[in-house]
Amino acid sequence: MSRRAVGTDFVVNAVGRRVPTVVNEKEQAAFAGVGAHEPQGRKQAPSIRSCRDYPADGDKRVSDLKTALKKCGLRDGMTISTHHHLRNGDAVALMALNAAADLGTRDLMWFPSASFPCHAPVIDLMDRGVVHHIEGSMNGPLGEYCSHGKMRGMGVLRSHGGRWQAIQDGEVPIDIAVIAAPTADAFGDADGSHGPSACGSLGFALADSIYADHVIVVTDNLVPFPCIPWQIQGNNVDYVVEVDSIGDPAKIVSGTTQITKSPDRLMIAEYVALFLRDTGIMRDGFSFQAGAGGIALAFVGSLKGLMKQAGVKARFVRGGSTQYLVDLMREGLADFILDGQTFDLAAVESIASDPRHIATSPFTSYNYHGKGNFASMVDAVVLGATEVDVNFNANVNTHSDGVLLHGIGGWQNCLFSRCTILALPSFRDRIPVLVEEVTTVTGPGELIDVVVTERGIAINPRRTDLLDSLKGSDLPIRPIEELKEEVERIMGGPPAEAQITDRPVAVIKWVDGTVLDTVWQVETGSP
Amino acid sequence: MMSGGAGHGAAGPTGDDVRSDLHVEIELAEKGGLQIELDSRVAALYGDSIRETAERVLGALSVKHGRVAIDDKGGLPFTIAARVEAAARRAGAKGKGDPRPERIVTREGPAERDRLRRSRLYLPGNQPKLMINAGLHHPDGIILDLEDSVHPDEKDAARLIVRNALRSVDFAGAERMVRINQLPLGLEDLKAVVPEGPDLILVPKVEEAAQVEEVAEQIHDVRTKDGDNHPVWLMPILESALGIENAFAIARAADTIVALTIGLEDYTADLGVVKTTQGDESLYARTRLVNAAHAAGIQAIDSVYGDVGDTEGLVRWSQRSRALGFEGMGCIHPRQIQPIHDAFAPSTEEIEKALRIVSAFEEAQAEGLGVVRLGTKMIDPPVVLRAQRLVHNARRMGLIPEDES
Numbered sequence: 001m002s003r004r005a006v007g008t009d010f011v012v013n014a015v016g017r018r019v020p021t022v023v024n025e026k027e028q029a030a031f032a033g034v035g036a037h038e039p040q041g042r043k044q045a046p047s048i049r050s051c052r053d054y055p056a057d058g059d060k061r062v063s064d065l066k067t068a069l070k071k072c073g074l075r076d077g078m079t080i081s082t083h084h085h086l087r088n089g090d091a092v093a094l095m096a097l098n099a100a101a102d103l104g105t106r107d108l109m110w111f112p113s114a115s116f117p118c119h120a121p122v123i124d125l126m127d128r129g130v131v132h133h134i135e136g137s138m139n140g141p142l143g144e145y146c147s148h149g150k151m152r153g154m155g156v157l158r159s160h161g162g163r164w165q166a167i168q169d170g171e172v173p174i175d176i177a178v179i180a181a182p183t184a185d186a187f188g189d190a191d192g193s194h195g196p197s198a199c200g201s202l203g204f205a206l207a208d209s210i211y212a213d214h215v216i217v218v219t220d221n222l223v224p225f226p227c228i229p230w231q232i233q234g235n236n237v238d239y240v241v242e243v244d245s246i247g248d249p250a251k252i253v254s255g256t257t258q259i260t261k262s263p264d265r266l267m268i269a270e271y272v273a274l275f276l277r278d279t280g281i282m283r284d285g286f287s288f289q290a291g292a293g294g295i296a297l298a299f300v301g302s303l304k305g306l307m308k309q310a311g312v313k314a315r316f317v318r319g320g321s322t323q324y325l326v327d328l329m330r331e332g333l334a335d336f337i338l339d340g341q342t343f344d345l346a347a348v349e350s351i352a353s354d355p356r357h358i359a360t361s362p363f364t365s366y367n368y369h370g371k372g373n374f375a376s377m378v379d380a381v382v383l384g385a386t387e388v389d390v391n392f393n394a395n396v397n398t399h400s401d402g403v404l405l406h407g408i409g410g411w412q413n414c415l416f417s418r419c420t421i422l423a424l425p426s427f428r429d430r431i432p433v434l435v436e437e438v439t440t441v442t443g444p445g446e447l448i449d450v451v452v453t454e455r456g457i458a459i460n461p462r463r464t465d466l467l468d469s470l471k472g473s474d475l476p477i478r479p480i481e482e483l484k485e486e487v488e489r490i491m492g493g494p495p496a497e498a499q500i501t502d503r504p505v506a507v508i509k510w511v512d513g514t515v516l517d518t519v520w521q522v523e524t525g526s527p
Numbered sequence: 528m529m530s531g532g533a534g535h536g537a538a539g540p541t542g543d544d545v546r547s548d549l550h551v552e553i554e555l556a557e558k559g560g561l562q563i564e565l566d567s568r569v570a571a572l573y574g575d576s577i578r579e580t581a582e583r584v585l586g587a588l589s590v591k592h593g594r595v596a597i598d599d600k601g602g603l604p605f606t607i608a609a610r611v612e613a614a615a616r617r618a619g620a621k622g623k624g625d626p627r628p629e630r631i632v633t634r635e636g637p638a639e640r641d642r643l644r645r646s647r648l649y650l651p652g653n654q655p656k657l658m659i660n661a662g663l664h665h666p667d668g669i670i671l672d673l674e675d676s677v678h679p680d681e682k683d684a685a686r687l688i689v690r691n692a693l694r695s696v697d698f699a700g701a702e703r704m705v706r707i708n709q710l711p712l713g714l715e716d717l718k719a720v721v722p723e724g725p726d727l728i729l730v731p732k733v734e735e736a737a738q739v740e741e742v743a744e745q746i747h748d749v750r751t752k753d754g755d756n757h758p759v760w761l762m763p764i765l766e767s768a769l770g771i772e773n774a775f776a777i778a779r780a781a782d783t784i785v786a787l788t789i790g791l792e793d794y795t796a797d798l799g800v801v802k803t804t805q806g807d808e809s810l811y812a813r814t815r816l817v818n819a820a821h822a823a824g825i826q827a828i829d830s831v832y833g834d835v836g837d838t839e840g841l842v843r844w845s846q847r848s849r850a851l852g853f854e855g856m857g858c859i860h861p862r863q864i865q866p867i868h869d870a871f872a873p874s875t876e877e878i879e880k881a882l883r884i885v886s887a888f889e890e891a892q893a894e895g896l897g898v899v900r901l902g903t904k905m906i907d908p909p910v911v912l913r914a915q916r917l918v919h920n921a922r923r924m925g926l927i928p929e930d931e932s
Contacts, residue, residue, distance in 0.1 A: 263861035264660050401571035429547045429601025430569045454663055489631065490659070490697075492580075492604035495572035 010518075015393065015441050019515040020504050024109075024133065024153045026171070028507070031514040034446060039369055039512065044170035046213050058187040058225055060240045065099040065218065068239040069176065072214035074100060077107045077132070078175035081212060083205035084114035085180070085192055085341060089251030092180035092218050094121055095243070101130040109153070111172060112136040113163055113204040114407045118251070126151060135172065136163075137407020138506070146505050147403040149521035155404070155506030157397060157519075159412035160204065160340070161366025161373065162511050167207045169369060171513055177208035177215045179232060180246045184219035188237025189230035192342075193352035193359070195221030197246045199253060200321070200342020200351045202231045203361030209236045220246045231359055257322040257344045259301060260294030264425060264454045269298035271452050271475065272382055272423050277306045278473040279466055281380050281419055289318035289381040289414060290325075292343045295423045296382050300324040307333050318365070318378060321347040321357070329356060338374060340365055340410060366413035368511040373413070381417035384424050387438045390481050392445030392460050394422060395438040397508055400431055402439055402498035402522045404506060412511050415447035419466070426453040426487045432495055434484040439498055441517045442508055456483055499523040534593075536618030538684050539610040541598070547656035548606055549599040551581075551614040556592040561585060567599035580604055580628075584611045589622030604628055605695035606655040609687040616683065630694045638702065638726045638760065640785050643667045643923050644828055645855040645871040646864045647704060651676035652685035658692050662699030664861035670704045673716050674731050682712065686719045693723035702726045704762070710738060714745050721749040725759060727785070732793065733763040734770045736780035743781035760785040762828065766793035771812045774819035786826035788857070789816050792833075802833075804840050806847075817852035831857035838866055845870035868924070878921045881914035888914075 009021040013030035021028055029037060054060065062068045080100065082093040093112060100108060108131050110122060115134065120141040125131040133153025138146050146155045158166055166172045181190035182197045192202035197220055209215050215237045222242050260266060272295075276282040282303065290296040301324065307313065314334040319325050321339045323346035328334045337357045342348050350357045365374045375381075386405065387395040399405045414420065426434050434453070449466060451458040458480035459466050470477060488494050499522065506519040534555035541550045549567075563578055570577075577599060585595070595611070602610065608628040647668035650657050653676075661669050671692060677685040689705060705720050706729035707713035717728070730742050739761060746759050761784045763777050770777070771794070778787050791809055795802040802808065813829065820827035829848040832841045845867050848856055855871060858864055873881070883901060888911045891899045899906040921927050 263664060266862070267663065430573055430603060431601065432572075454660060490603065492573070492576055495569075496575060499571060 013515065015444050015516065017441055017517045019507060019518050020154075023156060023507050023515070024135075029514045031510045031516045034444060037512045037514050039169065041169075043168050044173060044211050046211060058234070060188055060234070060237060061186050062239045062241060065095055065178075065216070065241050065243075066103060068216045068241050069096070069099055069103060071239060072176045072216065074103060074105055074176060076105055077109075078105070079109040079111050079172065081111040081174045081177045081208045082113070083179060083202070083208065084112055084116065085199040085202055085204055086197065086247040086252045087199070088116040088118045089197075089248035090116065090118055090180065091245060091247045092178060093119055095218070096178040096216075097122060097125055097131060101125060101128070106130060107132040110134050110136070111174060113160065114409065115139065115142055117141070137409070138404050139406050143404035147519070147522050149501075149503060149505050151505065154504060155519070156509060157408055157506060158509045159366065159408040159511055160362040160410045161368055161375070161413035162408070162509050162513065164207045164362040164367040165369045165511065165513055166509070167211045168367065169513060174208055174212035175214065177205070177212035179205045179209060179215065179217050181217050181219040181232065182246065183221045183223055183227055184217050184232075184240060185223055185225040185227040185234065186240055187225050188215070188217045188232070188234030188240050189225070189227040190217050190219065190232035190234075190237075191227055191230050193229070193348065195219075197221070197249050197252055198348050198352070200348045201339050201359035201361075203340060203359055203365075205232060206361040206363060209233070214238045216241060218243055218246060220244060231361075253342070253348055254344050256346075257292055257297060257324070258294070259297045259324075262294070265295050266298050268423050268425065268452055268454050269295050270302045271457060272299045272421055273302035273306050274473075274475055275421070275450065275452065275457060276303060276380055277310065278475060279419075279469045282306060282310065282312060284312040285315045286312070286379045287314055287316045287318070287377070289378050289417065291320040291383065292322050293384050295384065296320075297322060297324050299382050299423065300328065304328055304331075304333060318374070319343070319347070321351070323347065326350045326357070329354075338365070362410075362413075366410055366511075368413070369513075373416075375410075375413045376416040376418075378414070378417040380419040380421060381414040382421050382423050383411055383414055385422050385433070385442075387433055387435050388422055388424070388448070388451050388480075389435050389438045389445070390484055391437075392448040392451065392480065393438050393441050394443045394445070394448055395440045396442045398440040398519060400435070400439055400495060400498065402500045402520065404519055408442055408508070412443055415443050419449050420447055421450045421452060422448060423452045426455050426483060427491060430491055432484075432487050432491055434480065434487045436484065436494065440508060440519060444516075451480060451483075453483060455486060458483055534618055536614040536616065536620075538613035538617060539602075545600045547601050547603065547659065548654075549597060549602040549610050551598075551610045552596045553590070553611075553614045553618045554594040555590065555618050555620070556594070558592050560592055561590070561595060562593070563595045563597065565597045565599065567597065567601075569599070569601055576604070577607055580607045581611045584608050584626040585615060585620075587622055587624030587626035588612065588615045588620040589624065590615050590620045593618075603655065603659065603695070605691040606688065609655075609684070609691045613684040613687050628691050628695050632695065632697045638758070640760065641826065642702060643855075643920070644702070644786060644826055645924075646858050646867045647702070647828070647855065648858045648861060648864065649676065649831070652689045653677050653681050655688050655692065658696050661861070662697060662701050664864050665699065666701050666858060666861070666864045667855065668702035668704050668727070669698050670706050670729060670857075671725075672706045674706050674708050682708065686716055690719045690723055693720060693725060704729055706731060706764075707742075710741060713742065717742065717745045718749060721746055721759060722753045722755075724755065724757060727760040727762055729788070730761060730763045731790070732766045732770070733777055734765075734767055735773060736776045739763050739777060739780035739784065743783060746783075758783055762786045762788055764788050764790045765812075765816060766790035767797045768794070768812075771815055774816050775822055778819050778823035778825055784823075784825055786828050786854075787816055787820045788828040789813060789830050791830040804834070804837075804844065806844065813853070814851060821852065826854045827852055829853040829856035831859050832863065833859065835860040835863065838862075842866050842870055872924055872926060873917050873921050877917060878926060881917040881921070882927070884911060884914035885918050
């Protein structure tokens with residue numbers, strides 16, 4: 001592939017956004033509409049290996065990460081991946097990148113499944129040239145760094161399902177996957193539900209373990225073979241490294257997950273629950289997904305009361321699992337929890353001990369380039385956003401001033417639910433959430449069905465079925481334009497447009513690998 | 528804290544947890560024009576708007592020279608205007624222009640004298656953040672409080688926030704009440720808020736009819752000057768043994784009085800007894816107040832239930848309160864509103880019975896009969912009256928479908 005300057009050419013894609021045709025020297029397809037892109041070719045695969053080259057006794061331990069990286073053939077320009085199940089308590093990503101730095105490696109691409117504030121020291125590694133750029137979520141200091149144009153390559157943000165798709169389709173060949181494992185055996189079988197650094201599911205590391213050229217498992221809880229259960233198969237693993245600690249347990253899972261106390265947010269949660277009841281979506285055998293945000297948790301509480309009243313139970317619920325979903329299952333109101341990530345102690349304890357609480361992966365739940373996935377089989381999903389516009393397009397990535405703020409997570413993938421509900425305040429302090437046009441499109445409006453705010457509920461006009469099902473309901477259904485105008489009145493007018501430059505610093509990928517939107521460098525020294 | 532004098536003034540809270548508010552410092556000067564330094568988390572979105580608001584307020588107060596430092600945490604325009612004005616006034620600005628923000632809400636028609644007053648939500652007068660969405664929780668009334676929830680050094684600043692909120696915040700049809708300070712400070716409050724058309728003034732710590740008369744006169748004077756003769760209702764708060772003893776006289780002190788209420792924290796302190804969740808210690812005062820109010824033809828409204836976390840206790844208290852003859856009570860958190868509305872609502876059985884009595888009465892009227900019968904029972908006129916009142920209230924609470932009579 002010829003070397004081209006970043007972002008020299010742009011095209012306007014199907015949501016009307018200007019996107020680069022080349023990102024980090026790779027040709028890109030622009031978003032062509034939901035379901036419009038037809039993938040070609042065969043999946044990525046690592047080279048064939050032989051048992052001949054691995055110890056017959058199954059003991060793949062090496063003394064430390066540096067040794068393991070050297071044995072994996074680490075060299076300049078490689079792609080190193082990590083997962084984020086240890087969340088803000090993760091120590092392994094920095095351990096791996098620092099080990100690479102000590103070995104004098106340069107220009108690495110770090111490919112995390114998500115980054116957290118604890119990963120801010122990667123900024124220093126980028127300044128020193130060890131890391132060239134990041135493809136993965138960037139928030140806090142990393143988001144600022146990228147937004148101000150300081151990263152050498154372009155950021156590429158993908159959903160959890162989109163990351164699986166990119167790995168599987170060969171868009172991002174991983175040279176070395178470094179997998180933090182709360183429990184593992186010397187063969188490389190690994191699991192997240194036990195051990196002092198238990199985090200629940202390890203699903204985000206699964207694609208890395210299958211498709212990476214080399215795989216290193218790092219654990220602080222080595223058990224004799226077999227590690228039961230295993231989510232990562234040792235048969236994909238090259239080396240096992242034992243360390244004192246893979247992270248800070250207090251930051252890996254929260255002791256308890258707190259429901260919101262804000263009366264406005266409780267009201268939003270109540271509206272969502274009533275919406276599911278009044279539309280008839282809440283019926284025996286239904287399914288829903290709700291995350292661990294304050295409104296989502298309160299929603300589970302409200303819905304539980306309505307389910308009890310109506311005498312219905314869910315066939316399955318999807319998490320982000322917390323105490324609230326666990327209680328729902330234990331009280332007989334849900335048959336199964338299909339768990340993508342495990343947020344609090346009660347949920348970790350449940351996934352480790354209750355066979356009805358099952359660890360899933362982005363492959364089963366979210367991968368768009370598969371023979372279906374769970375996300376489209378969920379009756380209703382409750383999500384947040386930083387902005388929604390009058391065309392129901394939503395943004396979860398950038399702040400209204402254009403700065404990168406959040407990753408995509410499973411958000412994009414969840415939009416394929418039968419009923420996608422965004423539950424959010426219509427403004428935060430003096431930051432409007434309902435706007436004329438979102439700063440960044442993370443999700444196209446055609447997939448967003450309902451926007452629930454404290455000032456009323458807006459239903460996408462495409463969903464006439466939902467509107468019909470609400471005849472006779474007391475819920476405050478209002479046009480989204482009217483809600484937006486009310487917010488602007490309260491704010492004292494529409495917000496000024498973000499001060500951004502014409503230089504792209506990151507792209508937002510859609511679930512099929514096409515480019516949905518561009519994040520532009522923000523003007524430095526803005527007022 | 529209030530700080531001011533010698534050309535320097537500051538207003539508004541500081542700290543990392545401040546939201547929807549701002550801190551303003553002003554240093555007046557003789558020359559050099561205005562230097563506005565703005566640090567705002569919404570500078571990229573509303574920086575120009577914040578500066579315009581500040582310049583407009585300072586212009587009205589004839590502040591032409593000086594340094595203005597604004598540390599904004601997402602304050603809305605009415606808050607920005609109030610904080611800038613408070614800082615400027617504390618710095619000694621004396622301009623005679625009108626610094627008030629644009630009026631974006633107006634009173635919705637004439638206020639009913641005996642409207643539903645089941646719940647009234649207290650909002651501390653110096654905390655604009657709590658005001659913005661208060662109406663969404665549908666209390667019957669909101670109280671912008673200038674009295675006990677405002678620190679003595681912040682009375683001037685709170686008065687500006689409350690005044691501006693009355694012009695700018697949509698309380699979604701809730702009755703807009705202001706609790707003023709005790710006199711004479713309360714008279715200053717009235718000058719600031721009455722021109723903004725509050726529906727009702729709560730007068731605290733009333734012990735004598737004369738106190739209410741003075742408030743009514745002040746309101747009358749401000750109204751006359753203002754040219755608006757819309758009634759501003761009064762609700763005296765009795766908070767002492769003496770106030771309770773004078774309840775009837777107080778209830779009749781002005782023709783704009785629509786309700787009496789009681790403040791139990793101060794009342795129990797006056798008696799030197801512990802305030803309990805059963806309320807036996809205040810039973811006499813409360814029943815006496817109910818009787819005085821009814822004798823004067825106005826509503827009796829109960830105090831607040833102080834433990835926000837104890838919904839069961841709140842429900843018990845408010846059910847008992849209704850049984851005693853109160854028509855509503857105060858709320859200190861939005862989550863108390865719905866339980867109170869439920870408790871003050873008549874039961875389905877009560878409504879059905881009242882509807883039967885009313886229809887029997889109407890039939891008797893139509894047939895020209897003087898005696899109302901329901902089955903084998905004869906119904907006395909007071910029973911009919913009570914049933915009519917109950918039906919009227921139930922209808923206002925939305926408990927009777929439109930097509931049923």
